[in-house]
Each structure stands twice: as structure tokens, then as C-alpha cells.
Amino acid sequence: MKEVDYIVVGCGLASISFCEKLYKNGHSFVVFDDGSQQSSLVAAGLYNPVILKRFTEVWKAKKQLSIALPVYEVIEKRLGIKIDYQLQILRRFASIEEQNLWFSAADKPSLESYLSTTIIKNSNINVVAPFGFGEVLQAGRLDTETLIRHYKKFLIEKDSLRNEAFVYENLSINDLKVSYNNIKAKKVVFAEGFGVKNNPFFKDFPLNGTKGEVLTIKAPDLKIDFAIKSSVFIIPLGQDNYVVGSTYNWTDKSNNPTEEGKEELTSKLKTFIKCDFEVVNHVAGIRPTVKDRRPLIGAHEDHQNIYVLNGLGTRGVMIAPYVANELYNFIENNAELDREIDFRRFNS
Structure with missing residues (x-):
């Protein structure tokens, strides 16, 4: 025993x-x-202290980051692996109005250390972003x-x-x-x-399950080393591979990827990415969400x-x-x- x-x-x-x-x-x-x-x-695996749909602070963001990042650092050292990557996350603006909302949010004490007030102009011919980007600070990606x-x-x-x-x-x-x-x-x-x-x-x-589907694509002509958050996010993995996600399905409780999920992600991606890409992986999981x-x-x-x-x-x-x-x-x-x-x- x-x-x-x-x-x-x-x-x-x-x-x-x-x-x-x-x-x-x-x-x-x-x-x-x-x-x-x-x-x-x-x-x-993205972590960032801002809800980028509404430009509001994540619940207890400062405290969460102060506890989480040292934990992952300890694991990296003990296991001899690299899992925590600092990553530039850019929020794509869809309009001048969104730019103004971003600046208003950046003036708030709870968000001023997380939102850059410098608009980043787009210089990539394969990315559609006429209104530029806002940069999220203190963000990164964990290789889960x-x-x-x-x-x-x-x-x-x-x-x-x-x-x-x-x-x-x-x-x-x-x-x-x-x-x-x-x-x-x-x-x-x-x-x-x-x-x-x-x-x-x-x-x-009282747990709800929300299904999320994620793609891995290969896009040799895209050439970005930062994450973009728009109608979907796209995250660089290296070697011209990128993660694209994700969907939110409140009824399907299976871990099976669907054609509907794939179509939703690729169609949204094409609204701001102009180059060709190939889907090389497609996975799904049920998030343990609460109302x-x-x-x-x-x-x-x-x-x-x-x-x-x-x-x-x-x-x-x-x-x-x-x-x-x-x-x-x-x-x-x-x-x-x-x-x-x-x-x-x-x-x-």
C-alpha cells in the first residue's frame, strides 16, 4: 500500500x-x-493582462502575473525546458473609433502599464491593417x-x-x-x-463547457514574429508556422475538430491576412468555463x-x-x- x-x-x-x-x-x-x-x-497559451475585445483589465491581472511567471520559471529550470516566451501582442484596430477607445483605456490607472500609447503602423504587405495596431505590454505565450x-x-x-x-x-x-x-x-x-x-x-x-478549436497553419510569406489579435488571433511558432484561434461553441461537448470550426477560423483569418497558407493541424478541447x-x-x-x-x-x-x-x-x-x-x- x-x-x-x-x-x-x-x-x-x-x-x-x-x-x-x-x-x-x-x-x-x-x-x-x-x-x-x-x-x-x-x-x-497566450497570456496578457487585458481583455482585448473591450479594452478592460483582466480580473486580478497584476496579482496573477506576479504569481504565475515565477512558477513557470521554476519549472523551466528544474526540467531544463523552455516554455515561457515573451511575445509582442498587437491588437489590430478596425477603425479610428477603436484607436480612440484604446487611448481612453490607456489613461486608466489600472491599464496604463499594460497598453502602449504608440500606434504601430503596419509595414507588412500580407497583413491588412490600415488603422495600425496597439501593443499590449507584459504579455507572452506559454508552450502548454x-x-x-x-x-x-x-x-x-x-x-x-x-x-x-x-x-x-x-x-x-x-x-x-x-x-x-x-x-x-x-x-x-x-x-x-x-x-x-x-x-x-x-x-x-455549476460548470459550463465551451468548445474551442485551434488551427496550426504554414504561411511562408507571412513573416511576422509577433501575435495579432483581430477577429481571431494568430501566433508565430517559428519556421513559418502559426497558431490560429479560436472558436467558442457552447453546445458541442466533444473534443472532435469540425469542418465548421475550421471554416470559421480560416474565413476570419482571410479578412486580415492576404497571403496563402496551409492548414497543417486542427485540434479542439472543452474549456472549463463558468457563467x-x-x-x-x-x-x-x-x-x-x-x-x-x-x-x-x-x-x-x-x-x-x-x-x-x-x-x-x-x-x-x-x-x-x-x-x-x-x-x-x-x-x-
Whole structure:
């Protein structure tokens, strides 16, 4: 019988961030993951402190960035990988009115350090941007696929990963410990993204699933080394490859890419990119979104050693280390949960 402090279910951004807290503080743990949840794996990985549709600050952006970036730096050094890339993100203006809205937003104290007041003129013949761009500061891209792949290798080396589905019926719970097959643990944290909809311990969880589809294209003539946010975003990967995304589908709950999603992305891309391109990859995943766009964390009402870490939505790269930190302090240090992230806020 293997004895650990924690069982963690899932191996996406939320789980990895929580495992980092456990590792840093000397807790033993085992992670279960069957690869069924794709949202972290297929995420484009952009992080920026501004909602570029409305030119407003991301919720707790400063705090999230101050926690997230050092976490990813620690992982890079320990695993000997590069995952965090500083990246220039340019918001394409569709009109003079959008330029004016940008300048108004940049005057706000909460946004002045994130929005450049210098309009960047377009000089690329294959990009349509007659009104230029606004530059987002303190932004970048996390290579989530590389992170997850190498983090799983790290867990395997520690004998801390089980590549299998977690069978809820096999979990036995008492006040002091839980047991699952040949493992005894003090606590269980479910960080399984949209997969929590199948979890009987959180069967009434107020989680919506939003399907997102993302393309990888090859465009040899485009030649940009910055990301553009317009009706869709396009992110350079190197070697003339770019990520294009993403769609938002609130009804389809499968991980299967669709022709409709591909057509939507390519047609929007063609409104501001003039060169030829080839679609070389097409993936999809279900984002764990919440109607108030806030995370869902906390303890099970009947089992105080069963916890949930979920609801990261479309900004998991920034928010995951922050909420992992909040949940850890709630569990280990008896800290009070902020009501904005406590899933009980939806209880009637």
C-alpha cells in the first residue's frame, strides 16, 4: 500500500500548478490522468493582462502575473525546458473609433502599464491593417504542450503518475484518510477540467463547457514574429508556422475538430491576412468555463478531505498558479477562501 499526502486527479494547468505547491512544500502526491481532457493541451497559451475585445483589465491581472511567471520559471529550470516566451501582442484596430477607445483605456490607472500609447503602423504587405495596431505590454505565450509533456515525464520519474482513468467508485473515504486501490492519502484534489461533469462528488457543479478549436497553419510569406489579435488571433511558432484561434461553441461537448470550426477560423483569418497558407493541424478541447468567469474551488460539503480546483476558463495560463496557491492555503493554512472563487457562491 502506497501512502501519500495527496491524490490529484487531472494533469492540466490547474493540476500542475497545485502539484508545484505540493512539491515546494514537501508533500507527497500521486497524479491520475487518462488524457481525456484536452483544453490545457491544445490551448494557444497566450497570456496578457487585458481583455482585448473591450479594452478592460483582466480580473486580478497584476496579482496573477506576479504569481504565475515565477512558477513557470521554476519549472523551466528544474526540467531544463523552455516554455515561457515573451511575445509582442498587437491588437489590430478596425477603425479610428477603436484607436480612440484604446487611448481612453490607456489613461486608466489600472491599464496604463499594460497598453502602449504608440500606434504601430503596419509595414507588412500580407497583413491588412490600415488603422495600425496597439501593443499590449507584459504579455507572452506559454508552450502548454511542452509543459504538460515534460511535467508528465517528471512525475513518472518520481513514480507519481498513473496514466489511467480515476474510477470514482473505488474511492473510500473516512474522516482522516482516503484510500484508492493500493493508495492511501490524506486528501484528494479533483483538477479535471470539464471532466468534473462525470464526477459524482461534484455532480451539481455549476460548470459550463465551451468548445474551442485551434488551427496550426504554414504561411511562408507571412513573416511576422509577433501575435495579432483581430477577429481571431494568430501566433508565430517559428519556421513559418502559426497558431490560429479560436472558436467558442457552447453546445458541442466533444473534443472532435469540425469542418465548421475550421471554416470559421480560416474565413476570419482571410479578412486580415492576404497571403496563402496551409492548414497543417486542427485540434479542439472543452474549456472549463463558468457563467461569472471566475474559478471554482473549495471543499466538498460532506467530505472535508475532498477538494476541487476548476473553472479556469480561457485564461488558465495566468490564473492556474494563483488559484492553486489559494486552494493550498485554504487546505494547509486554514486561510479563508475569497467568495469570488469559492464554488459555494452558487449555492442557493
